[in-house]
Amino acid sequence: MASPAGTASDGTRELHVLAVDDSSVDRAVIGKLLRHFKHRVTTVENGVRALELLGLDPVVNLIITDYWMPEMTGFELLKHIKDSKQLKEIPVVIMSSENEPTRIKMCLEEGAADFLLKPVRPSDVSRLFDWMM
Numbered sequence: 001m002a003s004p005a006g007t008a009s010d011g012t013r014e015l016h017v018l019a020v021d022d023s024s025v026d027r028a029v030i031g032k033l034l035r036h037f038k039h040r041v042t043t044v045e046n047g048v049r050a051l052e053l054l055g056l057d058p059v060v061n062l063i064i065t066d067y068w069m070p071e072m073t074g075f076e077l078l079k080h081i082k083d084s085k086q087l088k089e090i091p092v093v094i095m096s097s098e099n100e101p102t103r104i105k106m107c108l109e110e111g112a113a114d115f116l117l118k119p120v121r122p123s124d125v126s127r128l129f130d131w132m133m
Contacts, residue, residue, distance in 0.1 A: 011076035015132065016040045020050045020077065021095070022118035025112060025116070030095075031124045047072030051080060060090055062132065064116075066105065075107060082111040093128060095120060 017034050019041055021027045027043040034041045042060075044050050048071045054060065063081065065074040071079075074094050081087045085120035096103065104115045116124050 004120060005127070006050075014039055015061040016059060017128070018050060018053065018060045018063045019067060019072065020045075020047060020063065022066060022069040023077075026066065031123055032121055035062075035118060035120065037125055037129055039053045039129075044072060047074065047077035047080070049107055050077055054081075054087055058086055058090075062091050062113075062128070063095045064095060064128075067094050067098075067107070075103075075110065076091070078110055085104065091132070 017039050019027060019030045019034065021030065021043070022045055024045075027045070031041045031043050042053065044053055050063065050065070051072075060079050063077075065077055068073040073103065074096075078092045078094065081090060081092055093114045093116060094107045094110065094112045095116045095118050097118040099117055103105075107115050108113075114128060
């Protein structure tokens with residue numbers, strides 16, 4: 001379940017973001033972008049690991065996940081989250097390097113808060129937090 005965010009040292013609202021991507025490079029990039037905006041970031045390498053972490057500590061304000069991953073796709077992760085009474089209120093953002101309108105529509109219809117094209121830019125992250133704040 002999402003919980004109220006904390007407050008960063010500069011007085012801004014600090015969110016806890018769970019970033020899910022099988023690419024260590026992409027995890028590092030998205031983690032750096034999110035930390036630049038003064039948010040707490042936890043990164044994991046796949047959807048299965050994300051669900052395990054959420055079972056232990058569901059205090060997450062946003063999940064940002066890659067679409068294509070082994071073991072469980074980002075779309076499957078989205079479906080698990082939206083089907084969970086405990087987790088369904090957490091916004092989920094899907095990322096992909098493939099601009100597939102059908103896939104984007106499918107994710108949004110399933111409950112994704114947004115769909116970002118990789119490479120994710122600082123302006124994408126800023127826009128996400130504008131609607132969350």
